[in-house]
Amino acid sequence: MKNTITILSIIKKQDEEKTKGIFKNVIEKFWNGDLSEVLKIGKPNQIPNQLLFALEVPKTNAVEVIKQLTYEGVAIVKNDPSIKTAVNEANFELENQQASTIQRIKKEDALKNKLLKKGEYSIEELAYLKDWQLMVDVALNQSFNNIDKSRKIKELLPEVLNEAIEKEIELGTRSLGAAKNSIEKLVAITENETLKRFHFTGSIRKAGHAVINFCKEYPKDLIGDLIFLSNSSSTIPEINVKSFLAFYNVIKDDLEKYDYEIIVATRHINTRALDTVHSASVKLDPEEKKLLQEGIEFFKKKRLSL
Structure with missing residues (x-):
C-alpha cells in the first residue's frame, strides 16, 4: 500500500516563487527533505497563466501539511475525501480563529474607550492590553x-x-x-x-x-x-x-x-x-x-x- 498522498494546488504563475517558499516552510516543519524531491510543478491544460503544484507527502503528515498550507492561503484541490476533510477542518478553524480575533479586538477597543472616558487604567487592564x-x-x-x-x-x-x-x-x-x-x-x-x-x-x-x-x-x-x-x-x-x-x-x-x-x-x-x-x-x-x-x-x- 502506498504510504504517501499527493496534494494538488493550482496557483497563478506570478505566485510561483512565493508559493514555493510557503511549501518549503511547511514541509520543513514535519520532515527533513529537499522540496525538489517531493514537489512537481506542471502546466495544466486549458488553464493559461496557471501552474499545478503536486506535493507528495507521507500519509502520517498529510492532514497537518494540508492544514498548514490552507492556513497560508494555498488553495488545495479537494480530489480525495481525506484531503477534502482536512481542508474543511482548516477553513473551519480559520473562521473560528478570525471570529475570536474580531471579538478580542472589539473587547480591547471597548475597554480602551471605557478607560478613556474615565481617564484611568488599572494594572490589570494594562496587563491585558499589553x-x-x-x-x-x-x-x-x-x-x-x-x-x-x-x-x-x-x-x-x-x-x-x-x-x-x-x-x-x-x-x-x-x-x-x-x-x-x-x-x-x-x-x-x-x-x-x-x-x-x-x-x-x-x-x-x-x-x-x-x-x-x-x-x-x-x-x-x-x-x-x-x-x-x-x-x-x-x-x-x-x-x-x-x-x-x-x-x-x-x-x-x-x-x-x-x-x-x-x-x-x-x-x-x-x-x-x-x-x-x-x-x-x-x-x-x-x-x-x-x-x-x-x-x-x-x-x-x-x-x-x-
Missing part, C-alpha cells in the same frame, strides 16, 4: 501621583516590550515591506526617551539590533535607517556605534553603488561623537575598533571634500 506605549505614558503620569502604581507598571514593561520586539522580528523576516513596517515599530522602542530614562537598556538594545539586522539584510533599501540611528541622540550609544559599523561595513566595498548614501552620511553623521563619547562607553572587539576608526577617518576626509 500596549507598551500606553504603559509608558501611564507610568510617566503616575510617577509623582502614585509611585507604587508606576513601579508595578515598570515591572510589567520588560515582558511586554520583549513580546512586542519578538513579534516585529518575526513579522519583519517575511519580506522587504514587512521589514520596513517592523523597523518603524522597533525604532519607536529604541528611540523612546522615556524608556531610556527608565533605564530599559536591554529592550532598547534588542530593538536597535533588530533594526540593524533588517538593514543588513536589505542594505540597498534600508541603509538610510542605519545613517539615522548612527546619529540619533534619542537612543543609546551602543546602537549609534553598531549602526555606524554596519553602515560603513556595507558601503566600504562598493563606494560607487552607495554614492548618494555616503553624501548624506557625510553631511549628517556626527563622527566626533562616535569617536569620543559613544566609543568610550561601548565595548568593541579589536576588529570593530579598527573598523570604527577606519570609518570615522573615511568620513572626516569626505567632509573636507564637500
Whole structure:
C-alpha cells in the first residue's frame, strides 16, 4: 500500500516563487527533505497563466501539511475525501480563529474607550492590553501621583516590550515591506526617551539590533535607517556605534553603488561623537575598533571634500 498522498494546488504563475517558499516552510516543519524531491510543478491544460503544484507527502503528515498550507492561503484541490476533510477542518478553524480575533479586538477597543472616558487604567487592564506605549505614558503620569502604581507598571514593561520586539522580528523576516513596517515599530522602542530614562537598556538594545539586522539584510533599501540611528541622540550609544559599523561595513566595498548614501552620511553623521563619547562607553572587539576608526577617518576626509 502506498504510504504517501499527493496534494494538488493550482496557483497563478506570478505566485510561483512565493508559493514555493510557503511549501518549503511547511514541509520543513514535519520532515527533513529537499522540496525538489517531493514537489512537481506542471502546466495544466486549458488553464493559461496557471501552474499545478503536486506535493507528495507521507500519509502520517498529510492532514497537518494540508492544514498548514490552507492556513497560508494555498488553495488545495479537494480530489480525495481525506484531503477534502482536512481542508474543511482548516477553513473551519480559520473562521473560528478570525471570529475570536474580531471579538478580542472589539473587547480591547471597548475597554480602551471605557478607560478613556474615565481617564484611568488599572494594572490589570494594562496587563491585558499589553500596549507598551500606553504603559509608558501611564507610568510617566503616575510617577509623582502614585509611585507604587508606576513601579508595578515598570515591572510589567520588560515582558511586554520583549513580546512586542519578538513579534516585529518575526513579522519583519517575511519580506522587504514587512521589514520596513517592523523597523518603524522597533525604532519607536529604541528611540523612546522615556524608556531610556527608565533605564530599559536591554529592550532598547534588542530593538536597535533588530533594526540593524533588517538593514543588513536589505542594505540597498534600508541603509538610510542605519545613517539615522548612527546619529540619533534619542537612543543609546551602543546602537549609534553598531549602526555606524554596519553602515560603513556595507558601503566600504562598493563606494560607487552607495554614492548618494555616503553624501548624506557625510553631511549628517556626527563622527566626533562616535569617536569620543559613544566609543568610550561601548565595548568593541579589536576588529570593530579598527573598523570604527577606519570609518570615522573615511568620513572626516569626505567632509573636507564637500
